Amino acid sequence: MPVLGRDVRVPLVTGGEVSYAALDYAASAPALQRVWDEVAAYAPYYGSVHRGAGHLSQLSTDLFEQSRATVARFLGCRDGAEGDGDDVVFTRSTTDSLNLLASALPEGTRVFVFETEHHASLLPWRASPTTFLDAPHSPGQAVATLEAALRAAPEGPKLVCVTGASNVTGEIWPVRQLAGAAHRHGARIVLDAAQLAPHHPVHIGELGVDWVAFSGHKLYAPFGAGVLAGRADWLRAAEPYLAGGGASRTVLRGADGGLDVEWRTGPARHEAGSPNVIGAYALAAACRALSEAGFEAIGGREAELTGRLLDGLARIPEVTVLSLFGAEATRVGVLSFVVDGWNSSHLATALSAEYGIGVRDGLFCAHPLVRKLLGAQRAEPGGCGAPEAPGEQSLNAVRVSFGAGTPDEHVERFLRAVGELVRYGARWRYRTEDGRCVPDSERDDDNDRAALAR
Numbered sequence: 001m002p003v004l005g006r007d008v009r010v011p012l013v014t015g016g017e018v019s020y021a022a023l024d025y026a027a028s029a030p031a032l033q034r035v036w037d038e039v040a041a042y043a044p045y046y047g048s049v050h051r052g053a054g055h056l057s058q059l060s061t062d063l064f065e066q067s068r069a070t071v072a073r074f075l076g077c078r079d080g081a082e083g084d085g086d087d088v089v090f091t092r093s094t095t096d097s098l099n100l101l102a103s104a105l106p107e108g109t110r111v112f113v114f115e116t117e118h119h120a121s122l123l124p125w126r127a128s129p130t131t132f133l134d135a136p137h138s139p140g141q142a143v144a145t146l147e148a149a150l151r152a153a154p155e156g157p158k159l160v161c162v163t164g165a166s167n168v169t170g171e172i173w174p175v176r177q178l179a180g181a182a183h184r185h186g187a188r189i190v191l192d193a194a195q196l197a198p199h200h201p202v203h204i205g206e207l208g209v210d211w212v213a214f215s216g217h218k219l220y221a222p223f224g225a226g227v228l229a230g231r232a233d234w235l236r237a238a239e240p241y242l243a244g245g246g247a248s249r250t251v252l253r254g255a256d257g258g259l260d261v262e263w264r265t266g267p268a269r270h271e272a273g274s275p276n277v278i279g280a281y282a283l284a285a286a287c288r289a290l291s292e293a294g295f296e297a298i299g300g301r302e303a304e305l306t307g308r309l310l311d312g313l314a315r316i317p318e319v320t321v322l323s324l325f326g327a328e329a330t331r332v333g334v335l336s337f338v339v340d341g342w343n344s345s346h347l348a349t350a351l352s353a354e355y356g357i358g359v360r361d362g363l364f365c366a367h368p369l370v371r372k373l374l375g376a377q378r379a380e381p382g383g384c385g386a387p388e389a390p391g392e393q394s395l396n397a398v399r400v401s402f403g404a405g406t407p408d409e410h411v412e413r414f415l416r417a418v419g420e421l422v423r424y425g426a427r428w429r430y431r432t433e434d435g436r437c438v439p440d441s442e443r444d445d446d447n448d449r450a451a452l453a454r
């Protein structure tokens, strides 16, 4: 599946330019060529949704609702005219989706969440009593930990929030088993599928989850839409997430001089304001493209590249790949690592400046998890310096991630680059600016000599 950006060339600090190797799909994936083409074909027909009498407004409204139906098919949503099935709500992102669900929890709902979650899954529940679960060291331990916590919980509504695949380690969580545990103890479960959906089928019924949240920009559709899909009952009973036009059916001045508002039920209840029809259309186009390509083929190719990456990194003794589940883990195309004697920001900057490779460094919006994996309780300020003592572990990590359209060459270049940097050191000099590592732009003698050294 071709993606945009394959021919983009970027300058190297050491001179010349190379094709850009995008290896940061876990942050935002490039657009699928097909998504881009479909959006371009629709763009001239763009019009307002649910608002206009004109032909293009009608067309856009139809396409918006068809996009909803496509996403519902992609996720295997359950029908239910009376609100006992699933609703698909278009949001801005996974973060937005989980905040929407947090705002719709019945009074007194207790939330259960592993400390290993992305902040988008960890933080939205602040208004609810929350049980934080310790990081498990195997999928089996994850299920046992959840069971024990649910067993000990007081009566009342409960929600479990789990991530399908970690944005740090790429490891896949035992979602079906966690859903089973949740339901055995009368809890509901929401799946943060931000990292799982681009790589793996996410079928609500087969996984047995109650809701799924994901983002278009990680699913090759970077047009600002996300999804919350799942059981309609709590969503329809909740106050609208946003108050405004579209969510309200009628608004009258009441006898007391205030407003009497009748809110819509269904997805529109939480989609106030003009909907992002291009985002929804692009997201649906991505769902169609991934379904047609087939997750078996997508997963097979990714497993091959992941295997090559893990083998290549294992040959560099200074590299430690981060893992929670160890040998039991199955992964999507995401992995993080640290290198003895290297500050991760320095390594990531050198990969970009000297090899044209885009990766991410830091704590990846999953601070408790990365700190636990690194055995560190404080974050390292960015910057270029080597860790304080030689051989001391960096207090943040480098993440490499890939997916549709990643050629072998990007993975090979990455492994060669890490090997060369670790063995011979950076060719350029770097300095710290605003907490970030940046190449020293002055072409002084030292930099020139270092660039020529190999």
Ligand code: PMP
Residues within 6 Å of the ligand: 026, 027, 093, 094, 095, 096, 118, 120, 121, 163, 165, 166, 167, 192, 194, 195, 215, 217, 365
């Ligand atoms: N959950 C996970 C597992 C993620 O990786 C991310 C994004 N890094 C999010 C949630 C949040 O996604 P978004 O930024 O699109 O809201």
